[in-house]
Amino acid sequence: MPELAEVEHARRQWNVGLGAAVREVLIARPEIRVFRGTDVAALRRRLPGRVLSRSEANGKQMLFHFEPLPGKGEKTRLWLGVHLGMRGDLRVETTADFQPGKHDHLVLRQDGGRALVFEDQRHFGRILFHEGAEPPAWWTRLAPSVLSAEFTRDGLADFLQRRRRSPLKAALLMQEKFPGVGNWMADEILWRARLHPATPAGAVAADKRRLTELFQQIRWVAQTASEVISDNWTYPPTWLFLHRWEPGGFCPRRGCGAALERATIGGRTTCWCPRCQGKVES
DNA sequence: CTATTTGTTTATCC
DNA sequence: AGGATAAACAAATA
Structure with missing residues (x-):
């Protein structure tokens, strides 16, 4: 929880x-x-x-x-x-x-x-x-919140470069940079950014377009989850979060509907859409 | 009985 | 030296 x-x-x-x-x-x-x-x-x-x-x-x-x-x-x-x-x-x-x-x-x-x-x-x-x-x-000594002004795209790039050999999923779980991000938020962020969770962090550090997308989705998921929980705890059905543990769950993205995949990445059970987050880009 | 779980720390290996 | 990975921790549930 x-x-x-x-x-x-x-x-x-x-x-x-x-x-x-x-x-x-x-x-x-x-x-x-x-x-x-x-x-x-x-x-x-x-x-x-x-x-x-x-x-x-x-x-x-x-x-x-x-x-x-x-x-x-x-x-x-x-x-x-x-x-x-x-x-x-x-x-x-x-x-x-x-x-x-x-x-x-x-x-x-x-x-x-x-x-x-x-x-x-x-x-x-x-x-x-x-x-x-x-x-x-x-x-x-806690790291600044991902919703604070101190959490910047350049700072994100530096961190991903230092952790360049880690899968993105493992990097997002590191509290020293992303305080509050846990297993389901990390999967949600990567699904929205269309990044395969096994992608080496270095591949995003070196790609401005994907870096910007990841940065914005980290912020969006953190902000929106806070609003949803303050309101009535009802996540829109378009959240991966709601489908990830359904047996044979399907990608909730409009026009997709592919069967979700699950595997252990970064030491944790990870769920992703093989169509939206298809290939590991490195 | 076995495998699983929205997390962190520690040990070990590279 | 710094980073990546797996095990350990505890208890309930399927």
Whole structure:
């Protein structure tokens, strides 16, 4: 589930808790992988009493800000990082007697019976915790969003040239350049740009026309997915996304309808249209 | 029982 | 040295 747009949607689920203090932190299994590298004891000890003041997301990473304690000179904020991994999600429970389920690994109880819940069935997600006046390095070092002005066509060309021997599919999954792009978004982008996922990245770096097409489709898919998810989660039937896991799915492009192909490329199951994205160009 | 899954990190190989 | 690739991780589902 969680790629760029779904992560943004998950972040907003906790908005109802903005401006309210945490009363209790529930962590049933601090030893699981989700908390690797995190000081769970500090999290439990420091978060109660703190007000959730804002949140932001970049790609698949989220950052929740907790205000300094009232009092002069106090500058220390608490920062909670959340990554959803493969199947994680954020939600809110509003029943006063809510008890965490098997996969509810972090629960922040607030007043009024509200609970902010992080769930993750597969434990591939991650909770990070930081205390200080400034946001943590794992947040500030993230690559700029593909929707930001810092993501440019020339920057894309440089990256693809450096990764020239990687298949395009593998390159698009690299968070150091395309934060938030995951398996289905990468396939959607390549399908729209009419580029075979196994094409070496260097072939696009050296071709202005295909480079421009790829650049624009990265932006378009990221932007449009965000709008669709904000609206009603209904992707138009012209998205490859809706057909990729149908048994014997067909290319949704007007006038095409060819049988979709699937194979492992860049270590992940990849789906493409052999007619629209026919040959590997190098 | 086997194979699969919208992700990242680590080890190993080139 | 830097980059490409496969395995590992965990748990549910088909």
